Amino acid sequence: KLPVGQVYGITWHRNNEDLGFTLVSAHFTADVYSVNIRTNKVERWTESETGGLNTANFSDAELVRWQSFDGRTISGFLYRPPTKFPGKRPVIIDIHGGPEGQSRPSFLGRYNYYLNELGVALLFPNVRGSTGYGKTFMTLDNAYKREDSVRDIGALLDWIATQPDLDKDRILVSGGSYGGYMSLAVATKYSDRIRAAIDIVGISNFVTFLENTESYRRDLRRVEYGDERDPKMREFLLKISPVNNASNIRKPLFVIHGQNDPRVPLREAEQIVETVRKNNIPVWYLMAKDEGHGFSKKQNIDFQFYATVMFVKEYLLK
Template sequence: MVSAQQPTITPGDNLVVEGLPPIPVSLVDTVERYTQFRSASIASWHPTKRQMLISTRFGDTRQVHLVEFPLAARKQLTFFSERVSGATFQPSKGNYFVFSKDIGGNEFNQNFRYDFATGDIKLLTDGKSKNSRGVWSNSGDRMIYSSTRRTGKDRDLYIIQPQKPESDKLLAEVDGGGWFGLNWSPDDSQFLMLEYVSINESYLWLFDTRTGDKSLITAKKEGKEKVAYNGGIFAKDGKGLYVITDRDSEFSRLAYLNLTTFEHTYLTSDIPWDVEDFDLSEDGKNLAFVTNEDGTGVLHILDTTTRKEKPLPKLPVGQIYGVRWHRNNQDLGFTLVSARSTADVYSLNIINNKVERWTESETGGLNTENFPEAELVRWKSFDDKIISGFLYRPPAKFKGKRPVIINIHGGPEGQFRPTFLGRLNYYLNELGVAVLFPNVRGSAGYGKTFLKLDNDYKREDSVKDIGALLDWIGTQPNLDKNRILVTGGSYGGYMSLAVATKYSNKIRAAIDIVGISNFVTFLENTESYRRDLRRVEYGDERDPKMREFLLNISPVNNADKITVPLFVIHGKNDPRVPLKEAEQIVATVRKNDVPVWYLMAKDEGHGFSKKKNVDFQFYSTVMFVKRFLLK
């Protein structure tokens, strides 16, 4: 308990706090250094100078900064109370850039132009609909972006000259919310689009950039195995595409797709892992790509003429994101993060194989070399399937069996991969709590068969994977089966609630962050542009049999079985999992005579992004862990 004399912190006016005890200032002081981690990610290379735009946070939210050379001071260019999500230089002169921003986490992004000469910012979109940032033409005069402007549901294509906002016009109407722009043909006459149906099914289309007429490149075969494509870039001669696809394979491979014969030539069949990101150099001679090898990101560069890989210098073991070629055809930029290094921006020069670091983000003054590395663990589930996850153990100074936080990823097609844990390092280093991140069935990264194991009526099989994990923890000499807390965000929030309904006798507490509590109300109320996409994964609630099943497995309808303390965290403006999902589980579980803590931010969406809100969530969670897991 906090004594009357002990000073406490006051939640911001934007926060709704119910059931939480006052948070003492002394706790804030104790955890402070763990809230001061910063990170940076690459956004865009300047087309003629060796400079780049990056995304990083100096104040409360991530903004666009300019870095003029490796480890130069970061020059902040945008100053908004809301986070700015990415930016791209005008690709020939670089005299302005286009960036995106929403309001309060509602994900209805608007596009803006920032002019370097004046610092002026101009709105380019309608101010209301959901818009993608768009893809630049090769000539650098136009962008094509998708927008829900027409119906609120369909992501139609619009074309605009950013220097002439009045030029904005509808290029083509499409049906559905799964359309994503990829690349212009070398002569700018065609535009490549991805039509996403599910993580297992997607298609590539070409649109005429003058008429908007479209043609399907990858045929839909009725009754055949569904095929997924992930990204596409035109070859320099315009005669083919480089794509990522799981066609004829358990994993996603890099392939060359001939646009005359539609034949696929696979370029990475010797790598038994997913290719997840790639970029083609301006001259078309080199393909940089990243593979996900048992959770680790591995960088490769392929010579497009010989189709052989180039030898590369050894990089730190971690994750590699956002590979981007400079127009000089020599420098490859990317973001790298590892267990002991927060995300920072690097470049690799392929002429001399020199790696340069462009940003060095702060880590609160802590020596991150002492932070634990992830350990790959495996256990057998109810049906003898082997499930894996990553375990971070506390330092050796903590003796005896350690309490465990199980942290379940969202998606559901996500995958936890070893990374910098940020604030979570406090639980390891200061409280001696082990943190375990499972990749239950349905997770990406382990092949498309594994990916489908939780679909439709198999939804609860993934919950049983956590049940098996609880049993596995009981067999580990250094882990305490009597002190386990389950948490997760989004789909991981659903999983936390589901575990609490089925295994309350095996856990101490649960934390649900922006989670689904009722699949039917979720599907009926999630934003219309994503509703059909989610029905493919979870099932269609309009079908009576599926509706009955979804209602039966929904945590809110089994909430009487939750007999452990529960903490529910949500953003009011969440377009994916509406706030109602949090409100109804809180109201229902409160009838169980167990502690229920509730934290809601009026200026956030699907997860908290503003530092002051993230900090308060962290303080509250530390209090919850200390009270219900450690005592």
């Protein structure tokens, strides 16, 4: 019996009996295991460094499913905080980028702080458009179907309300890149049902994004989002862009971006910050001058994390 986690790099041993592989779980980063196919004996070959942390009590991922607006089943992974936190727990919904990406259970690293120290549940949904669920599912958010994926999160908010240990009145939505767009879109569609939103290197206007993203990826993105040069599609993209619906954002917003982002240019962050601030909504804005599409330097990653913890404490937990 293997620990719950992701399996990578399956390789046969030369003895033709042991199958070696790398396993990543909520309790360790990446370790080498083998299983003997004749005896079913499982052996762990390595012990990864986790900085002296006791990871035994880290939360395991729980696969959860809910029905969306069209009856389709959507799924995600839920990490519940330890039982030392009584009552209904606040929730952070963290939406992956891509959109052809997939959230999978793994070692959460510093995210465990939200669970073990702040008592916040973490939920990673795989809305329509995610990979890993077949070609049809992956195209269900293309072009004019873009907002159907946002409605998947609306259905998730309904599901959270049915859970006895989750607090439907304390929900924060977050995401990076396409997940940043999703976070902004949820803030425009369901502002009355969330406490706050975090947009990390996200798209705020599909037309300006497509016009200004690096040329080497523009045609690829047009296949996903639609071609902004077509007048009908351009009208639709402008209609659904969060910056053009910013008057509906009535909850605090945290926008994080790198100045040198070639994929989602900095202007996507600047225009949503400017627009939402005009509505007298609290907006935190963090821009790193030496980063691109996401923070990669440790000092910046640390600063982003500490700032996010402050934002969560201020607007989700108070």
